[in-house]
Amino acid sequence: xxxxxxxxxxxxxxxxxxxxxxxxxxxxxxxxxxxxxxxxxxxxxxxxxxxxxxxxxxxxxxxxxxxxxxxxxxxxxxxxxxxxxxxxxxxxxxxxxxxxxxxxxxxxxxxxxxxxxxxxxxxxxxxxxxxxxxxxxxxxxxxxxxxxxxxxxxxxxxxxxxxxxxxxxxxxxxxxxxxxxxxxxxxxxxxxxxxxxxxxxxxxxxxxxxxxxxxxxxxxxxxxxxxxxxxxxxxxxxxxxxxxxxxxxx
Numbered sequence: 001x002x003x004x005x006x007x008x009x010x011x012x013x014x015x016x017x018x019x020x021x022x023x024x025x026x027x028x029x030x031x032x033x034x035x036x037x038x039x040x041x042x043x044x045x046x047x048x049x050x051x052x053x054x055x056x057x058x059x060x061x062x063x064x065x066x067x068x069x070x071x072x073x074x075x076x077x078x079x080x081x082x083x084x085x086x087x088x089x090x091x092x093x094x095x096x097x098x099x100x101x102x103x104x105x106x107x108x109x110x111x112x113x114x115x116x117x118x119x120x121x122x123x124x125x126x127x128x129x130x131x132x133x134x135x136x137x138x139x140x141x142x143x144x145x146x147x148x149x150x151x152x153x154x155x156x157x158x159x160x161x162x163x164x165x166x167x168x169x170x171x172x173x174x175x176x177x178x179x180x181x182x183x184x185x186x187x188x189x190x191x192x193x194x195x196x197x198x199x200x201x202x203x204x205x206x207x208x209x210x211x212x213x214x215x216x217x218x219x220x221x222x223x224x225x226x227x228x229x230x231x232x233x234x235x236x237x238x239x240x241x242x243x244x245x246x247x248x249x250x
Contacts, residue, residue: 001103001124002046005172005181006039008032011062011217012177015039016131018122019048020101027052027078027100029120029131030174031065033229034242039065040073050075052100054092055225056133056174057117058083060147060218063242064229077228080107080118087228092118108161110135112154113142119161121169128169130185136162137173138183141194144207146215147222151207155200163189 002019011032017039019026026048028039043050050073053066057080066077067087078098081091092098094109098120106121113134120131134142136158144151162171167186189196195203215221220235231243 002026002048004042006035006042008035008062010034012175013059013062014172014174014176014181015065016172017042018100018103018105019046020103023101024048025051025101025103027054027105028065028069028075029054030056030059030133031069033063033065033068033231036065036068036072036242040069049073052076052078052090054078054098054105054120055080056119056131056135057114058147058222058225059134060215060221060225061175062217063221063224063231067227067229070228079228080109080116082109082116085226085228087230094118110157110161112144112150112152112157115148115150115153117142117157121165128166130162130165130169130171131174132162132171133174136171136188136192138171138176138180139188139192139194141192141207143210143212145210145212146218151204152200154207155195155203158195 004017006015013032015031016029031053053069053075069075076089078090078092079085079088081093092107094107097104097106108119110117110119119133122129144154165185169185171183220232224230224232235243
């Protein structure tokens with residue numbers, strides 16, 4: 001397997017490149033519009049062509065790169081099937097592995113951050129890798145105070161879907177805001193200040209008292225991502241750079 005962890009600094013988003021060396025098929029998990037061309041340059045340097053983009057959920061903090069990458073390279077767009085997005089080419093659901101060449105990606109329905117959120121689990125001969133999206137982060141969890149979030153549901157997703165995985169499972173989150181890149185199931189069970197060792201009631205109380213600011217891109221990111229990363233008309237001027245390139249077809 002060919003694997004790379006890529007970073008978009010404005011939203012602190014990690015995009016994951018996963019490729020099958022036998023077939024050359026390649027996917028980007030949670031691509032960002034702002035770094036679409038950068039990601040294609042990375043693929044070109046590895047002599048890979050993008051086959052799929054895969055999103056964990058409809059993001060509120062950035063526009064997905066899925067639509068732009070499809071326009072540029074012809075990749076197919078994969079989203080959780082439960083979202084029923086007309087712009088998606090492939091619907092992913094738990095219980096149905098998704099193949100990237102000879103690699104199998106196992107969708108895990110993990111609602112709570114949003115009601116349709118999916119994580120993706122991949123097994124290799126050496127270890128298992130969980131792409132946890134916005135549900136589980138490094139010493140943190142995804143917000144539940146907007147966009148169909150629900151703290152009790154997220155608690156159950158993490159406890160029943162993630163924390164039942166082997167302790168040595170590597171966890172790759174969709175975000176980190178302090179430069180960290182990777183964690184494990186064992187570490188999050190032991191050290192995650194939001195959910196590690198907490199009862200459901202304690203977790204709900206913690207989430208109810210986070211007092212976080214209103215997401216600065218949510219008003220245009222959510223409707224844009226419901227169209228797989230289309231730039232809506234209400235994108236503020238300071239964020240229009242990538243949209244302008246997209247609108248012009250560059």
